[in-house]
Amino acid sequence: MTEYERSRTMPAQPEHVFDQAANIDQMDTWLPESLHLDAGELPAVTVHDNGTDRDTSALLRAQRDQMRIEWGTRDQGSYTGWLQVAGIGSGASEVTVHLSFFSDSHDPGERAVHDALDTSLQRLEQQVRLRVDNAAG
Template sequence: MAEFERERAMPAPAEEVYSAASDAELFDQWLPGNITVRPTRPPAVTAEVNHHPEPGVLGESPEQLRLEWGLRGSDEYSGWLQIASAEQGRSHATLHLSFHGDHPANHGGQAAEEVDRQLDETLARLARVVAHT
């Protein structure tokens, strides 16, 4: 099992960041390319695992300012995004991914470095989305 986590300051209050992050119409602007969400109710999620698309699930907890996702019927991949308030009308977002089984990221090396890079890029894209909403 491998766990990856990044945190980044966000340019708006926590509620605004969560609102942008949980808006299904904006998902494709900030999520990494290996996760796609169709804006249906509930949102239809597909995650790419080992280069194969797999059906996923997405849970929203507005009262906790948290999104959680994973693969449908499997614990091989899961993740969450938690938004928390900070001083002076700012906030920060924590993005966490877990890989179980034989996912390449579990073996370190280039695959794990790619996950780290995607976490940083994903949070940077979310910050840009928030700044423009």
């Protein structure tokens, strides 16, 4: 099993960050650009990967009371992940994303995963900033 984790500080209350991250209709705005989510009967979702042009059955659960989103492949059980939002004071939050690959054949490699996580966290921060800025003014 291979695991990866990245974190990023965001200038918003944890509830605002979590609400943006967990919004199923807007997840495509911060997920890796090649991935697209189609929500079925939650927690069941389908993830389409433009890079491979494949659909994968997955599960997605958002737990607002814990400020946590968890996901993973449904049929083959080769991949899981979670996103955790934590308040760090002064109106800021830290967002951590963790990925676990249970098969080397599904692991795209450290550089690719770190790049995807960093980009996704940056895109999430942009969405959070847009929402906070629009709410403020």
